[in-house]
Amino acid sequence: MAACEIRKNCPLRGLNTWGSGGSCLWLAAPRSSEEAVSFVRSGAASEGDVYVLGGGSNVLVQDGLLAAGVVSCSGMTAASFAGAGGFVSAWIEAGFPVKKLLALAVEKNLGGLEFLAGIPGTVGGALCGNAGAGGVSFAPLVERIETVSRNGELRVWEAGELKWSYRASPWGSAAPFLITRAFLRIPYSTKDNIIRNIRHYSSLKKGQPIGAKTAGCVFKNPPEGAAGMLLDRCGCKGLSVGGAFVSERHANFIENRGGASSSDIFALAEKCRARVRAVFGVKLEYEIKFFGAF
Numbered sequence: 001m002a003a004c005e006i007r008k009n010c011p012l013r014g015l016n017t018w019g020s021g022g023s024c025l026w027l028a029a030p031r032s033s034e035e036a037v038s039f040v041r042s043g044a045a046s047e048g049d050v051y052v053l054g055g056g057s058n059v060l061v062q063d064g065l066l067a068a069g070v071v072s073c074s075g076m077t078a079a080s081f082a083g084a085g086g087f088v089s090a091w092i093e094a095g096f097p098v099k100k101l102l103a104l105a106v107e108k109n110l111g112g113l114e115f116l117a118g119i120p121g122t123v124g125g126a127l128c129g130n131a132g133a134g135g136v137s138f139a140p141l142v143e144r145i146e147t148v149s150r151n152g153e154l155r156v157w158e159a160g161e162l163k164w165s166y167r168a169s170p171w172g173s174a175a176p177f178l179i180t181r182a183f184l185r186i187p188y189s190t191k192d193n194i195i196r197n198i199r200h201y202s203s204l205k206k207g208q209p210i211g212a213k214t215a216g217c218v219f220k221n222p223p224e225g226a227a228g229m230l231l232d233r234c235g236c237k238g239l240s241v242g243g244a245f246v247s248e249r250h251a252n253f254i255e256n257r258g259g260a261s262s263s264d265i266f267a268l269a270e271k272c273r274a275r276v277r278a279v280f281g282v283k284l285e286y287e288i289k290f291f292g293a294f
């Protein structure tokens with residue numbers, strides 16, 4: 001098997017949807033789950049800080065030099081779909097784009113993936129943070145997830161071992177290093193149902209700044225209500241730091257309107273968080289993930 005491509009001092013700005021942040025010490029780009037496993041087993045990722053990157057649509061990357069390595073999964077895009085009874089059994093590599101998965105679901109009349117309408121990123125990223133919409137996520141479709149630990153141990157997690165909760169890793173705080181593949185059992189549906197559901201999930205996105213450079217919702221919804229509503233009610237819409245602006249459409253989105261650094265974005269997020277704490281006594285928890293020191 002060919003060795004995985006490694007780039008030294010790799011800029012990360014082009015690899016995340018905010019378009020901000022600096023460079024990492026090295027970036028490894030395996031082209032398959034096997035290549036990812038042999039890269040990890042080579043020991044190249046066993047020391048120092050190492051981050052795993054999917055589509056970069058939910059991360060804030062430190063400015064300047066990120067003194068860490070990054071394994072990018074976006075080249076791991078193999079998948080296999082086999083029909084059996086009323087279901088399709090699929091294995092899908094972690095870097096497979098969810099947009100492409102939704103398009104395949106429409107083509108093959110598969111139901112249960114419509115929640116992905118308007119969500120960017122990869123299957124691995126979506127599983128890692130239990131991405132979803134309207135209370136729906138990959139959870140009911142997942143049969144098994146294959147992961148590799150930092151010391152190269154391959155492990156398969158059965159559905160019963162995974163604990164799904166709102167925007168949280170199904171492993172809690174003990175998430176394995178890298179998701180290599182997911183095994184899904186996807187039911188057949190009808191084209192009409194699928195299209196109707198996609199319209200429904202797309203309608204949930206209407207108030208969002210589609211097309212702007214964002215990373216989706218910055219904060220999770222606390223038990224007190226939608227984070228966007230709390231942020232809006234304490235006047236966060238339109239606040240800015242450098243090139244970072246709180247969206248006027250949806251207060252839980254921060255837009256990079258040109259030249260925003262990750263420090264700008266973080267300073268603005270903290271400003272908003274402080275307002276919500278001062279006005280409502282609610283401590284918002286970040287939904288985005290951080291690469292580096294903030």
Ligand SMILES: Cc1cc2nc3c(=O)[nH]c(=O)nc-3n(C[C@H](O)[C@H](O)[C@H](O)COP(=O)(O)OP(=O)(O)OC[C@H]3O[C@@H](n4cnc5c(N)ncnc54)[C@H](O)[C@@H]3O)c2cc1C
Nearest residue numbers: 054055056057058094121122124125126131132179216289
């Ligand atoms: C316009 C827009 C709309 C959005 N709408 C939604 C929405 O409706 N619902 C929602 O839940 N999210 C939404 N998001 C956020 C984001 O798209 C999702 O969280 C997405 O699932 C992240 O996937 P990713 O591949 O981009 O992950 P990344 O951003 O690359 O990574 C996110 C986290 O997952 C980890 N990770 C990624 N791949 C792997 C892997 N293979 N193994 C182990 N860890 C991994 C990373 O280390 C990081 O901690 C939106 C974002 C944008 C920009």
